[in-house]
Amino acid sequence: MYTAAFEYHRASSLEEAATMLSQIGEGAKILAGGQSLIPLMKLRLAAPSHLIDIGFTSGGSYIREEGRLLRLGALTSHAEIELSPVAQRIAIVHDCAAGIADVQVRNRGTIGGSLAEADPSGDWATALLALSAEVHLISPAGERTLALDDFIKDAYTTALRSNEVIAEIRVHVPDAGSGGAYICLKRAAPVYATASVAVELKLEGNVCRQPAIVLGCVGLRPIRVDGAEAALRGREIDDVALEAAGEAVRVAADPESDMRGSAEYKRTVAGALVKRALRAALGRARGEIVETSHLYA
């Protein structure tokens, strides 16, 4: 399939890419790994008249822990994050990177590209919203840092201005005694999930503190489930609490029926996934090594 025709521009740095965006104006789009953008362009859901390729810049791919902050260059591929011992220390980040699509897509796709696309079925936004994460943006006018929750506006809609480029993703490293998990139900590896759940919590003794529960694929943007968090906060997580969290998730999910399943099916899946994710997160918060993987059905 051919995409619509476009003029190709190669930026030598992210700063130059932002300048090109300003100069070209309407119709210009950034190309990173292309794993989201090229499929959209082939379907002509996107038809930018100019592509600015940032894949040949250097220095945009890195994973660093500085103090309590994990800093990820926007051009870091999912595969680099999957294989990074530093990123592995935050379970949700590793779960997310290792479970995205397949090897080929993880080799090319970037964390910045995934967030910029803001597909409601994308993985990174849902996973990172359960942590405290920020997106650092640059433009010819300067730079700014937004909480990820303020960055993701709606389906395929972010707070990016027309001359801005994502430079870095910053994730606050959770406190000791914390644990998290990110689990999807997928029909096959290369497709978007039917439903996804990210969970992060902290244990003091057996008491749950600071729970964060976020759902993906079941609304126009990731959904933070206050009701499920309230069912867990300040108490021991037993079967009763897990059931209550699952029910709150079922109620909060707002899916559409489509080829991946009916709305009712997706609500049920999300409710089941949150219980699995919570059990994994609890084990990890207690220091156990808990392997998780997405479920395929």
Add this chain to the structure above:
Amino acid sequence: MPDEPAPVTLKLKVNGKPCALTVEPRRLLVELLREDLDLTGTHVGCDSSYCGACTVLMNGRAVKSCTMFGVQADGAEIVTVEGLEKDGQLGPIQTAFAEAYGLQCGYCTPGLLLSALQLLGSNPKPQESEIRKAIAGNTCRCTGYQNVLKAIRLAAEHMAKG
């Protein structure tokens, strides 16, 4: 939008051979391989980043060549299925696929071979789960995958012996 976007000249090394191409930017890597370089071993299956029939190695890493513009591969080293044989002899992964009946119609096979090559290049003794994960992006409609898994295990044995 201009009617005819400016063509772009790029250099590739394909199966060890340097080549230069001048292409329209929207043309996909798989189209350059098949149509301009006449390397038709790389197949187009779904053309939508699902099936992995178009998998090639770029700088040692498996990529779906239907989901890359050719211009993105400028300066890269590409390995296609044509690059797996040496001096007219099949490479060890190809031999293992033949011996273990790791294919039926063969359409998906070039992609599976390249995915297996990335795996075995970095992990010479993969666990079963690691093999499954490595080929999760390659769809095969014939074999049911059992003989593909056998073939990759056999390839690992062949390669260990040298």
